[in-house]
Amino acid sequence: MKALDDYALDGNAIGGLLIEVFGTEMTTATGTCGSCGTVSQVAELAVYRPGLGTVVRCRSCDAVLMTFVQVRGFTCVDLLGLASLT
Amino acid sequence: MAGTAVRGRLTWQTVTVGSVTDETPKVRTLALKVPDWPGHRVGQHVDVRLTADDGYQAERAYSIASAPGEPLAITVERLDDGEVSPYLTEELRPGDVLEVRGPIGGYFVWEPDFGGPLMLLAGGSGVVPLRAMLRYRALIGSSVPVRLLYSSRSWEDVIYRTELDSLSDGVEVIHALTRSQPPGWTGYARRVDQPMLSEVAWPAAQQPLAYVCGPTSFVEAVASGLVALGYPAGRVKTERFGATGQ
Numbered sequence: 001m002k003a004l005d006d007y008a009l010d011g012n013a014i015g016g017l018l019i020e021v022f023g024t025e026m027t028t029a030t031g032t033c034g035s036c037g038t039v040s041q042v043a044e045l046a047v048y049r050p051g052l053g054t055v056v057r058c059r060s061c062d063a064v065l066m067t068f069v070q071v072r073g074f075t076c077v078d079l080l081g082l083a084s085l086t
Numbered sequence: 087m088a089g090t091a092v093r094g095r096l097t098w099q100t101v102t103v104g105s106v107t108d109e110t111p112k113v114r115t116l117a118l119k120v121p122d123w124p125g126h127r128v129g130q131h132v133d134v135r136l137t138a139d140d141g142y143q144a145e146r147a148y149s150i151a152s153a154p155g156e157p158l159a160i161t162v163e164r165l166d167d168g169e170v171s172p173y174l175t176e177e178l179r180p181g182d183v184l185e186v187r188g189p190i191g192g193y194f195v196w197e198p199d200f201g202g203p204l205m206l207l208a209g210g211s212g213v214v215p216l217r218a219m220l221r222y223r224a225l226i227g228s229s230v231p232v233r234l235l236y237s238s239r240s241w242e243d244v245i246y247r248t249e250l251d252s253l254s255d256g257v258e259v260i261h262a263l264t265r266s267q268p269p270g271w272t273g274y275a276r277r278v279d280q281p282m283l284s285e286v287a288w289p290a291a292q293q294p295l296a297y298v299c300g301p302t303s304f305v306e307a308v309a310s311g312l313v314a315l316g317y318p319a320g321r322v323k324t325e326r327f328g329a330t331g332q
Contacts, residue, residue, distance in 0.1 A: 003306040006329035010302075013147050013326075015190040016133040019096040028192040043193030044324065 001059050004046055011042040014054055017068060018042070021077055032083040035063035042085075098135060098185045103178055104157070109245045113211060114175045115151055115161045118186060123158055126150055128222040129195035129215045129297070129325075132160060132188030136170055144169040149215040149299075149325075150189065153222035161245065163211040194325040196222070200295055202230035203288050207278070207308050209237045209300025210245075212327060216297060217246050220257060232257045235286050237278050237304065239265040260286050278304070283311045290316030295323075302326040 004010075011018075011027050018026035027043040038060040045065065046057040053069035058081075065081040079085065104117035128150075135145045146169075152159040164175040178184070196204070196219045206216040213236055223230065238244045240263055250259045262274035262282065274282060288294035296317055298308045305326045312322050 003310070004302050004326070006302045008302050008326065009328045010324065010326045012131070012191055012194055013328075015131070015192075016096060016145075016147065016187055019190065023095065025190075025192040041193060043191075 004059075007048060009047040009049065011045045011047055011056065013047055013049070014056070014068075015043075017054060017075070021068065021075055026085075029085055031065060031085045033058040033061060033063055033065060034081050034083040036061040037083070096187050096190070098187045100183050101158075101186045103180050103182045103184060106178065106180055109161060110243050112164045112175070112243070113161060113245050114164075115159055116174065116178065117152075118158045118160065118184070120158050120186065124189070126154055126158070126189035127192075127195040127197070128154055128218045130189040130191040131215070132158075132186050133190060134160070134170065134174070135185040135187075136173060137185070146170040147190070149218070151214050151218055153218055153225050155225060156221065161211065161214045161217075163245075194297065194299070194323050196295075196297065198223075198226060198228045198230065201293065202232075203292055203294050204230055204232040205288050205294045205296040205312070206232060206234040207236075207296065207298045207300075207312075208234065209278075209304030209308075210239070210243070210327075212298075212300030212304065212325070213245050215299055215325065217249070219297065220250075220253065223257075224255075229256055231288075233286060233288060234259045235262065235278060235282070236260070237262040237264060237300070239263070241266075241268045241271075278308055278311075280311050280314065283308070283315060287312060287315055287317075293321070295321050297323045297325075299325040300327060302328055 015027045029042050032039050048055045056066040063081050067078045069076045102119040104119050107115040131147045131149045133145050133147050137143045148160040151161040162171050162174045165171045208216050264277050267275050296312050298305050305324050309322050309324050
C-alpha cells in the first residue's frame with residue numbers, strides 16, 4: 001500500500017455524500033476492490049475531490065472504486081469498480 | 087424543511103452563529119445554534135455549505151470540536167487559498183446564519199468502552215476531534231489514560247493551548263513544534279518521526295487505541311509508524327484533511 005499524497009482525503013470526508021446517496025451511514029461499510037480484491041472500510045479508502053466530482057480509489061492498486069458527480073441537484077453514482085459493498 | 091425531513095435522512099439546516107472565539111491568528115471556533123440538533127458522537131463532523139449570490143455552492147466537512155452534550159461547535163483553520171474557510175474565519179459574525187448538515191461519520195468516533203489506553207496524534211487542526219474526545223472523557227469521568235502527541239508549526243499555532251495546558255488526571259500532552267520554538271523550549275523541535283513515536287506512544291503490549299488526524303502526509307507517516315511499532319492496523323483510526331499547509 002503506497003502512501004497517499006496531500007491531494008488525497010479519505011472516506012470520512014464523504015460521509016455526508018454517502019448518506020445522501022445510500023440513506024445511511026456508510027463510512028464503516030466494507031468495500032471489496034473489483035480489481036485486486038482488497039477489502040477496506042470505506043473510511044480508509046482514498047478520496048479525491050477535484051471539484052467536478054468525487055473519485056474513490058483502492059489503497060492497494062489505485063483502481064477507481066466509486067465516482068460521484070453532481071449535476072443540477074442530482075447525484076450520478078458509479079460503483080462498478082467495487083466487487084461488493086456491505 | 088427539517089420538520090418534514092425523512093427520519094434518518096441528512097438535511098441541510100440553517101443555523102445561527104453564537105459566539106466566535108479566536109484560538110490562534112488563523113484558527114477560530116464557532117459555536118452554532120442548531121434548532122433540532124439530534125446530538126452527536128465524539129469524533130463526528132458536520133458539512134458546512136456556503137452559497138454565493140450567483141448560486142455557486144461550496145461544501146466542506148468540519149470536525150465537531152465540542153463533546154456530546156455540549157452545544158455544537160466547530161473549529162476552522164483559515165486556508166489562504168480556501169473557498170470556505172476565509173469566510174468562516176474572517177467574515178462571519180455572531181448572529182449570522184450558515185447551512186449545516188450532520189452529524190456525520192461512524193468510523194473516527196470514540197466510545198468509552200472501546201478500551202485503551204488512548205494514543206491521540208494530531209497535526210495542526212487535526213487536534214479538533216481529539217479535543218472533543220478529551221472534553222468528553224472529562225465530562226463522563228472516564229479514567230482511560232491518554233497521551234496526545236500534537237504537532238504544530240510554532241507555539242502561537244497551538245490550538246486550544248490554554249485548555250490543553252490545564253489538563254491533568256491521566257492526560258499527558260506532548261508538543262512537537264516543527265518550524266519555530268519559543269526561547270528555552272525543551273520539547274520536540276521537529277516533525278513527528280519514528281524515534282519520537284517510539285518514545286511517546288504507548289507500547290503495543292498495552293493494547294492501545296490510536297486516533298490520528300491531520301494533513302494527509304502527517305497521517306500517512308504516523309499511522310504507518312504506529313503499525314511498525316506493533317499496533318494492529320484495526321486499532322489505528324485515521325482521518326485525513328488533505329493539505330492544510332501544515
